[in-house]
Amino acid sequence: LAHGGGGKAMRDLVADVFVAAFRNPEMGELEDQARLSSAALAEPGAQLAFTTDSFVVDPVEFPGGDIGTIAVCGTVNDLAVGGARPLWLSAAFIIEEGVEVALLRRVAASMRASAEAAGVVIVTGDTKVVGRGSADKLFVTTSGVGVIPAGRRLAASRVRAGDVALVNGVLGDHGAAILAARGDLALTSDIVSDCRPLDGLMEAVLAAAPGVRAARDCTRGGLASALNEIAEAAGVGIELDEAALPLRDEAKGICEILGLDPLYLANEGTLVLFAPAGEAEAALAAMRGHPAGRGAVAIGRAVEAHPAVVVMRTLLGGRRIVDMLVGEQLPRIC
Amino acid sequence: MRGESITVRGQVQGVGFRPTVWRIATELGLSGEVRNSGEGVEIRLWGTALERFTERLRAEAPALARIERIETAPLDGPAPEGFRIALSGGGAMHASVTPDAATCPDCLAEVRDPFVRRYRYPFANCTNCGPRFSIVEAAPYDRERTTMRAFALCPDCRAEYEDPADRRFHAQPIACHACGPRAWIEHLGGGAVSHEAFSLLDAVDAAGGMLTKGHIVAIKGIGGFHLACDAADAAAVERLRARKGRRAKPFALMARDLETIRRYCALSEAEAAALQSPAAPIVLLQAEGEALPDAVAPGLGQLGFMLPYTPLHHLLLRRMARPVVMTSGNVSGRPQCTRNEAARAELAGVADFALMHDREIANRIDDSVLRVDLGRPRLLRRARGYAPAPIALPAGFDGGLRVLALGGELKNAFCLVKDGQAILSQHMGDLEDAATAEEAARNLALYQGLYEHEPELVAVDRHPDYLSSKRGREMALGAGLPLVEVQHHHAHIAACLAENGLPLDSGPVLGIALDGLGFGEDGTIWGGEFLACDYRSSRRLGCLKPVALPGGSAAVRAPWRNAYAQLMAELGWAELAMNFGHLALFERLEALPRATLDAMIAKGLNSPLSSSCGRLFDAAAALCGLAWDEQAYEGEAAMRLEAAVDPAALGEPDELAYPFSIPLLGGRGLPYLEPLAAWRALLGDLHLETPVGVIAARFHRGLAKGIVAMAERLSGAERSYPTVALSGGCFQNRTLLALVHEGLEARGFSVLSHERVPANDGGLALGQAVVALATRQA
Ligand SMILES: [Fe+3]
Ligand SMILES: [Mg+2]
Ligand SMILES: [Zn+2]
Ligand SMILES: [Zn+2]
The missing domain is CATH 3.90.650.10 (PurM-like C-terminal domain)
Structure with a gap:
């Protein structure tokens, strides 16, 4: 992967990898923000839960998963242990120049699989490519939104x-x-x-x-x-x-x-x-x-x-x- | 007629001081009064023989008293009629609870005399002896605030208690057959035991009989339960090890008298004096003469003996011609039991019988351990008989802030400072053990009450994860107190300076701190340090070579990890395989998971660098085949290496000592002791099949020479550091201590070392306290 300084070719490639993997109705239009239905919050007494976490792991792939799996599971679990039903996730990637596109595809695929297993949708995201040595292969940040049904109070x-x-x-x-x-x-x-x-x-x-x-x-x-x-x-x-x-x-x-x-x-x-x-x-x-x-x-x-x-x-x-x-x-x- | 007011300071309360004053004054025909006060003992005297009085007071002070200072001032007013003992004022720092003391000769004579009322009474005591600290629940020290509260005095005891001429005047734990605690024996498996069945005198005698028959008996003493068995009965000793789950840590022994001990050990005058002192510690002695089973102290040439220190022990051992194992009454890894119910629950699977009594132990206090090295008694574990006696701080520390220092992680003891005195708590143990940590918190509250101590300053070790440091930080934060974090080895050296009375404003000394591990100034782990030190500051001048600890604390437990790391640090596998591939040692090294270890060391994965001296000893012991897998107790490998030393080989020519060089770290940083040549020489000796006793001697001598050479080099031609202070647990190795001490003195250094305060982490709190105080007073 070439260090693109925001070059169009790189952005297209990344869009191709990630957007393709996460495609869903909320994301479809590629606006600058995801637009979400507030129906889930309509229940009286329900609370919105919101969390964020960054993931770095060496090696990026390991038996049982990769950095994508833990980026989705980590954020989903942070919501879940508070009693929230996770709904939507964002995902941001910092990619070291030179990382194989195939690796990115595998990570994106496992994110999609984990999201499906958790019943959440990745609705927005971002990517940055940095020079060699400025990051170690791939860093991922995910944020998640969920709803805590009325009456639940885990603390x-x-x-x-x-x-x-x-x-x-x-x-x-x-x-x-x-x-x-x-x-x-x-x-x-x-x-x-x-x-x-x-x-x-x-x-x-x-x-x-x-x-x-x-x-x-x-x-x-x-x-x-x-x-x-x-x-x-x-x-x-x-x-x-x-x-x-x-x-x-x-x-x-x-x-x-x-x-x-x-x-x-x-x-x-x-x-x-x-x-x-x-x-x-x-x-x-x-x-x-x-x-x-x-x-x-x-x-x-x-x-x-x-x-x-x-x-x-x-x-x-x-x-x-x-x-x-x-x-x-x-x-x-x- | 002249009058004089006299204040006596020191350990002068609860030790029969006032009756002594009363007796001397009465004999000299003086009138006046004596009372206890916050300062000590206050005496008001009128008469003509006033000079004779202080003279005789010093000469005839009771056995447990320690006079620090006598101040006199003229007194006006008319002389009263006669001499009386007045009621006490409040308690304070220098006048509070004294340590527990061994049975005095007078009480022992009574216990052995069939014609007096305390014949065979296991709890006889007087102002010169008996339980003190172990039965105290709160201040001030009187019977109502001890566990003796449960026993109402009979008329005979009360008469003694109230008679100033009696040895038992105001002896708080006073008791007799009629009114005091009783002993009995019970089956720990359940069911009563009738000692009549043994046709013996009483329960204590019956317990002695059971020991002789090979049984294991739990015995409740002063500061906790012991587990006892016949030390000469190998099967009984092995059984005790198996049941207690104590693999190899040496067992302490008790013998009825010095003659019995002399059958098994060489005994110097200083050692005999220590054994017979009121503190009655365990004294480590060189085994010599008749042998005891190896299971008593596996792999070590020393035996730890003590003499009976309560009437119960005297009566128990009366008819035992052989020594008895007296090890702490607990299952391995837990603190000693103190309560009857706990002993029944915990020791049921360990002891067959228990010799119980109904005097509660308020405060657990272990037996103290001492050894005479270089002719001086040195405490290795400071507990019963020593704590909580105050330690006077050197000049410059009078007044000042009230300090609380929380000590280390292992062998924890805390320290309170007030009015120029330090109160170092008894050794409590490893804080990771929850029961010990809870006890430490309880003890701290007790001491703060006894000494009316509210800290103004908290001192802790710098280690981020020591439980003591965390507690101290929380306390400081909670109470809004200033906190001083003291580097581990600075605290070690400062403790040594303080106990040697070095004044606050003395110039810097060269501190040599050799121990296991301590958190360093630079965030790495230290343990073999040469420091330019005074109380206020410390600067690292040199160290032992920093080598990886593959596996972190696992490397503390398993000597093979250090052996491997030391060899790989310079030598490398290729040279080892080429030159030493035929050694049995090589086979053991080859069997290790080397690829993993190499990667851990290379990547620094849980393999911090450490300049530890303790780990250097572990490596040497492992290479000699004296230790390899998990150590059964802290310091086992090093102790086995020291025990292996062939004394004759200590006299070999200098060239045979293993060479340590002194290069600079990274080629330009600190000078350090490089062991590469020493390891090559050691491996060479293994190749030549040199006896292990000779190898151990050459290692000790080489290291000591290296340490002395480093001291000379750091002190330089201008002799910047005429005084060297030695501290840290490695100086409990008597061979190393002697070689370094003598080497330094031969080169004109004046050398300070530990005596009353342990060189190991048991003394750390004292050092933390004085450093904190000095820093704040600057
Ligand atoms: Fe230490
Ligand atoms: Mg998280
Ligand atoms: Zn006595
Ligand atoms: Zn009585």
């Missing part, structure tokens, strides 16, 4: 002592798959990223357990960071049970050799939610009944003790503080 601050923490599946697969896919680390593995949209799962759970207090997708910083945010926001303690954590031996093996803690490994299709004890069974059953929640399990609960602190009961019977990390995983041991 980390609503979690109460006694609530049960549930996750929808195995932890750390995305992080482990990315590390293995880098190639230079000489790790062989069959691990596939978990990236997938979670809006359907959330709808199913909320239908079965409308009292669910909060949900968080465990992306950067993993389960550990998501739980710490919730503990802090709610002013409750959280107790985790190490024996209950769904971890694949393969991911554990990769973590072991690299010295990483799987609790901090990124996920792109895994969330943790807190259900009141009385609805925990229903929530768990609803999760397991959904394709994105087959491996759902209860991993712990909110407690009155140690407010804002996450503590894990270890396999050996100890109690270890699982803290929010300020930086990377710097050794703390002297």
